[in-house]
Amino acid sequence: xxxxxxxxxxxxxxxxxxxxxxxxxxxxxxxxxxxxxxxxxxxxxxxxxxxxxxxxxxxxxxxxxxxxxxxxxxxxxxxxxxxxxxxxxxxxxxxxxxxxxxxxxxxxxxxxxxxxxxxxxxxxxxxxxxxxxxxxxxxxxxxxxxxxxxxxxxxxxxxxxxxxxxxxxxxxxxxxxxxxxxxxxxxxxxxxxxxxxxxxxxxxxxxxxxxxxxxxxxxxxxxxxxxxxxxxxxxxxxxxxxxxxxxxxxxxxxxxxxxxxxxxxxxxxxxxxxxxxxxxxxxxxxxxxxxxxxxxxxxxxxxxxxxxxxxxxxxxxxxxxxxxxxxxxxxxxxxxxxxxxxxxxxxxxxxxxxxxxxxxxxxxxxxxxxxxxxxxxxxxxxxxxxxxxxxxxxxxxxxxxxxxx
Ligand code: PMP
Numbered sequence: 001x002x003x004x005x006x007x008x009x010x011x012x013x014x015x016x017x018x019x020x021x022x023x024x025x026x027x028x029x030x031x032x033x034x035x036x037x038x039x040x041x042x043x044x045x046x047x048x049x050x051x052x053x054x055x056x057x058x059x060x061x062x063x064x065x066x067x068x069x070x071x072x073x074x075x076x077x078x079x080x081x082x083x084x085x086x087x088x089x090x091x092x093x094x095x096x097x098x099x100x101x102x103x104x105x106x107x108x109x110x111x112x113x114x115x116x117x118x119x120x121x122x123x124x125x126x127x128x129x130x131x132x133x134x135x136x137x138x139x140x141x142x143x144x145x146x147x148x149x150x151x152x153x154x155x156x157x158x159x160x161x162x163x164x165x166x167x168x169x170x171x172x173x174x175x176x177x178x179x180x181x182x183x184x185x186x187x188x189x190x191x192x193x194x195x196x197x198x199x200x201x202x203x204x205x206x207x208x209x210x211x212x213x214x215x216x217x218x219x220x221x222x223x224x225x226x227x228x229x230x231x232x233x234x235x236x237x238x239x240x241x242x243x244x245x246x247x248x249x250x251x252x253x254x255x256x257x258x259x260x261x262x263x264x265x266x267x268x269x270x271x272x273x274x275x276x277x278x279x280x281x282x283x284x285x286x287x288x289x290x291x292x293x294x295x296x297x298x299x300x301x302x303x304x305x306x307x308x309x310x311x312x313x314x315x316x317x318x319x320x321x322x323x324x325x326x327x328x329x330x331x332x333x334x335x336x337x338x339x340x341x342x343x344x345x346x347x348x349x350x351x352x353x354x355x356x357x358x359x360x361x362x363x364x365x366x367x368x369x370x371x372x373x374x375x376x377x378x379x380x381x382x383x384x385x386x387x388x389x390x391x392x393x394x395x396x397x398x399x400x401x402x403x404x405x
Contacts, residue, residue: 002299007384010035010291014384021354024389029174029202029333029380030358031224034288038228041287045280053279054253054270068279071286072269078289079219080210081236085268088242089282092233093201094124096220097168099235099272100197101128102248104218109165111137116159116167116194119145119370120176123363125168125199143169145367149176149325153184160192167196171203175362175376176325177308177333179207183214190215195241201225205382206304206331208297211236223281228288232281235272242268249274300383304332307381311390318397320405324376332381335362338397341404343375349403350377353396 008014011033016023025033045067051060053068069084076084090096109115115129119142126140133140141159144152151169160167167189172179182203186196195217200209205226211219218241223232237245247254247265251274256264265271292300311334315321320339337343347359360375361368368375379393 002296002303002383004303004384004386007295008386010037011384012036012039018354018356019352022392024353024355024392026379026381026385026389026393027356027358028205028382028385029225029362029378031230032205032227032382033384034227034229034284035291037291038284038288042229042280042284045283050280052276064279064283067283068277071283074286074289075234078209078293079204079234079236080212082212083239086236086239086242088235088237088269088272089277089279090220090233090235091231091278092222092224093199093220094128094222094233096218096233096235097124097197097199098128099248100218100220100237101132103245103272104166104241105132105136106246106248107244109136109138112163113138113165114141114161114163115139116141116143116156116164118143118151118169118180120149120151120173120178120364120367121168121170122174122199122201123365124201125170125197126366129168138165139163142366145176145370149173149178149327150329151178151180151185153181153188156185156188157192160189160194164192164194167194168199169196170199170201171209172206172331172333173325173364173367174202174333175335175364175367175378176327177330177335178325178327179203179329179331181329182216186215202331202333206301208301217241223285223288226285226288227292228285229278229281232278232285234285239268242272247271247274251275253277295383303383304381307385307387307390308332308334310387311379311381311393314390314394315397318394319401321397324371333378334380335376335378337373337376338401339405341400343377345404346377346397346400349400350393350396353392353399355393355396357393 197218198216200221219236224230254274324335343359358378
């Protein structure tokens with residue numbers, strides 16, 4: 001079993017007081033804290049090894065380039081991609097999805113075509129597709145969510161038509177915690193020749209991810225949600241798509257030859273990496289993934305499951321508390337409301353007790369509004385959280401009930 005107290009020593013930020021109370025950080029769905037090894041890597045890179053990648057013949061540029069390309073391969077191995085050049089660095093999930101919406105959309109989506117998203121998507125996996133549909137006079141269709149918080153897969157076949165160009169779905173809902181059966185979804189879509197983009201922003205840190213096993217065409221995630229730095233993310237795409245798709249941004253590093261008459265683009269992956277990338281973030285992200293592997297993904301998953309079960313049982317004891325999202329397959333995310341107490345008020349009181357949770361619509365307005373509410377309180381757990389912290393949350397919520405019911 002994972003020694004969570006030992007793990008916490010790797011995350012110095014957790015050991016502090018907020019308003020005189022020990023910090024209880026339960027907003028891991030928004031962003032995760034970084035282990036020392038990531039912080040030390042970034043510190044060393046800026047202090048000793050900073051040179052722009054793919055640019056110079058000099059020592060610093062050469063070692064940064066080597067580290068950057070090694071980071072790309074670490075990520076390939078982590079997600080089990082077939083080729084290193086299928087891993088494109090971006091600024092995060094949002095920029096990865098926008099990249100596909102622009103590039104794939106430019107080539108393959110035309111007037112009258114259709115894109116399918118699910119009813120539990122984050123705005124990052126809705127708005128870029130809506131913008132594409134507006135540009136191309138295409139249509140956005142939505143796969144609905146049932147009462148438990150699962151996708152209505154039986155409706156998928158009916159939604160797909162010969163006009164469907166792409167299906168975009170989240171691996172894990174950032175509101176409900178539902179772990180979607182992405183492999184099955186891909187199988188259904190592929191039976192109709194529809195490619196699938198999986199939004200791994202909330203999935204990769206809770207699940208073992210194998211893009212070849214899922215067989216998705218695109219897989220995207222953010223570094224900061226998997227214990228890596230902010231401002232870096234990944235777009236994985238199958239080679240056959242990425243080779244055919246046009247670059248969506250032009251500039252330095254993505255070219256082979258530029259003349260005023262015509263530019264020849266670089267091969268993968270650089271074709272999609274215009275300008276100076278967040279190379280230090282990318283190297284930091286690789287260190288974070290190595291740290292997780294060293295800690296043990298099975299142990300991490302088991303501990304998060306234990307935390308989820310413990311927290312769910314505890315929270316259910318709170319009078320008037322309603323949990324949104326009760327799928328059998330859930331990651332360690334719990335969204336809830338207590339009676340008619342406003343989510344913001346609950347969040348504010350918890351904050352004064354040192355407990356960090358997220359409140360609001362969690363950038364998933366269509367889903368949250370489908371419940372006839374304006375938002376929820378969301379506690380999202382990471383493997384460095386403890387059962388004692390769940391108890392602190394429970395006591396805090398009992399205080400909220402006492403004060404506001
Ligand atoms: N998709 C999901 C499911 C998310 O939870 C988030 C972040 N909350 C995003 C996409 C967007 O991630 P980022 O802001 O890092 O681009």
